[in-house]
Amino acid sequence: MLLARVVTAAVLLAAFVAALFLLPRSWWAILVGLILFAAGWEWARLCRLGAIPAGFYAAGVAALFGLGYLLNEEVRRAAFVVATLFWAAVAPLWLARGVRSRHRPALIAAGVVVLVPAGIALAVLEAKQVLFALVLVWIADTGAYFSGRKWGRRKLAPAISPGKTWEGVWGGVAGATAYAIIIGYFHSGPGTAWLVDSVVIAVVLTGISIVGDLFESGAKRQAEVKDSGALLPGHGGVLDRIDSASAVLPLAALLVTLPKP
Numbered sequence: 001m002l003l004a005r006v007v008t009a010a011v012l013l014a015a016f017v018a019a020l021f022l023l024p025r026s027w028w029a030i031l032v033g034l035i036l037f038a039a040g041w042e043w044a045r046l047c048r049l050g051a052i053p054a055g056f057y058a059a060g061v062a063a064l065f066g067l068g069y070l071l072n073e074e075v076r077r078a079a080f081v082v083a084t085l086f087w088a089a090v091a092p093l094w095l096a097r098g099v100r101s102r103h104r105p106a107l108i109a110a111g112v113v114v115l116v117p118a119g120i121a122l123a124v125l126e127a128k129q130v131l132f133a134l135v136l137v138w139i140a141d142t143g144a145y146f147s148g149r150k151w152g153r154r155k156l157a158p159a160i161s162p163g164k165t166w167e168g169v170w171g172g173v174a175g176a177t178a179y180a181i182i183i184g185y186f187h188s189g190p191g192t193a194w195l196v197d198s199v200v201i202a203v204v205l206t207g208i209s210i211v212g213d214l215f216e217s218g219a220k221r222q223a224e225v226k227d228s229g230a231l232l233p234g235h236g237g238v239l240d241r242i243d244s245a246s247a248v249l250p251l252a253a254l255l256v257t258l259p260k261p
Contacts, residue, residue, distance in 0.1 A: 017131070019031055020130060021127045025123075028123065029069055032065070033065055035238060035242075036058075036061050036065050036115055037061065037062040038238045039238045039242060040057055040058035040061030040115055041057070043111040043115065043239060044058060045228075046219045046220060046222075046228060046239075047108045047111070047223070057111070061115050064112065065116050068120040069120055079116065079117040079250070080121065080250040081254060082113060083117035083251075084250055086113045086114075087208050087212060087247045087250075088211075091212075094215070095160065098159065098160075098218070099160070099219055099222050101222045101223075114246050118245065118249045120250075120253070121249035121253035125249075125252070125256060132252075133245070134248075136180065136202065136209075137244045137245050139175045140173070140205075140209055140244075144168035144172030146171065147168050147171020147172070148163070151167040151171075152165030152167045152168055153165060154167065156168070156169060156214075160214050160221060164210075164213075172210070173203055173207075176203075177203065180198040180201055181195065183198070184197070204251070205251065205252065208251055209244035209248045211247055212243050212245070212246055212248065213243050213244045215247075216228070216240075227240055
């Protein structure tokens with residue numbers, strides 16, 4: 001299992017980075033649409049839709065992504081705002097109450113907010129911007145994993161994800177902050193004007209990534225499954241790999257596209 005996980009991760013990472021930097025933008029958008037179709041299928045199955053309704057749901061998610069990608073910047077920014085509000089306000093309250101099977105109709109609707117703005121962000125951001133956001137998520141996840149294993153005592157959300165701890169959260173925040181400071185230094189050079197911005201962005205994006213991770217875990221728990229799918233050997237489904245990124249990417253895109261003062 002560990003070997004399959006490592007091999008799959010290496011292949012996926014190499015293929016993803018190559019596609020991100022080498023594919024023409026139109027082909028990259030098509031690839032993102034295919035990823036969203038797979039993720040939409042898995043989300044529909046977590047909501048216990050049958051095969052045919054799940055297929056229509058996945059196609060609808062991919063179609064809404066395509067429409068958002070083709071429309072103007074104001075429409076895309078509105079999608080990023082909606083997603084950011086969902087992850088910053090709605091999802092935490094939902095998690096506090098518990099993600100239940102009786103919430104299935106709301107979960108079906110939430111899947112559109114979870115997936116479509118993230119896909120649009122993935123398609124419209126520059127390759128280096130996408131990579132910055134995703135590497136921050138990966139570093140935060142890695143820092144949380146190792147610090148949680150080493151020092152984890154206080155459970156973060158035992159009813160949703162028993163393995164996550166507050167100590168893991170602080171380790172993830174520390175790793176992401178260090179990464180953001182390093183990137184900020186090389187991007188802006190000597191001085192401290194950029195330091196506060198780098199730290200705030202790192203902390204906020206890490207917090208949002210944790211909410212995304214927990215929300216997908218809650219969706220899986222109400223469906224009584226361990227993984228969202230079995231497409232990726234050793235990793236589960238597509239949703240299992242993009243849970244944190246789906247929350248982070250719309251906010252990252254919003255920060256990039258907001259008019260500068």
